[in-house]
Amino acid sequence: MWALGDIRNPNQLKHLANREARVAFHNVAHPEDPIRLDERVVPHAVFSHPEIGSVGETEATLAQAGRRFVVGRRDYGDVAYGWALEDLTGFAKVLVDPESGRILGGHVIGPQAATL
Secondary structure, three states, X not given: OOOOHHHOOOOOOHHXXXXXHHHHHHHHHOOOOOOOXXXXXXXXXXXXXXXXXXXXXOHHHXXXXXOOOEEEEEEHHHOHXXXXXXXXXXXEEXXXXXXXXXXXXXXXXXXXXXXX
């Protein structure tokens, strides 16, 4: 039996259900080569004012797990996009493993954050 979408996952997101469907289809069609869904990297957004966009780990979850990470942060007002929007409040933040350079999480708060 296969299940996907809201019945299987507390993250009720259409794009996640679409990915679950592709994984389930692959596993039914290719039982000799099953794949798994990596739910650590599910992007999500809050369409509020300001908008919030996020994917992956947070500083809190990484610290709680004892993982080393570095934070890169840039305010909207520091780049041309922010100047064009005349926004002084928004920012983007990336959490990175200092050893491998692997991106562990990304978070944006400000205009068009869900799109970014």
